[in-house]
Amino acid sequence: MNAANDNLNDELIGQTRKVWQPRLGRDLSRDEAKQVAASVTGFFAILAEWSRANMPKPANDDSDVATCDDEGAHDDC
Template identity: 40%
Template sequence: MQISTILALTAQSRVGNRANAMKATRRDAGRQIETAPSSRVRAVDDAFLERTVRLFEARTGRSLSKEDARQIVENVSGFFRILAEWHKMD
């Protein structure tokens, strides 16, 4: 799915559903952390992090560390996880 399609889908979401989804997401995230913190840990190999560094360095023109890449991966996956939850609610 292209980013423009994803952005269009999120723009079409109703404001009430988004607010409820964000509340539910925050509430669910708290439960997941309390119940099983190790289940949320994701293993990302060094090769994937290096590819992420190369991609984002080329796009931003900045030098990035593997920690920066790990945070990018976590943020992007979190974004798509929330989009999937919103899609299920609609």
């Protein structure tokens, strides 16, 4: 890992501790803050995945339409 990533990680850990320590009513260790940050990141990644899965396809999306090159395409090709 390079220095820029280390600084970003340090900043994320510091911000995580700043946000969560008052809510938990106790000090968080660096490792606990890393775990909290990973859990929150994972949670929002799942929400984003669910959101994408539930989005309707655009009317002009023809990705499911068989073409003459596709196996099992219509006989009129």
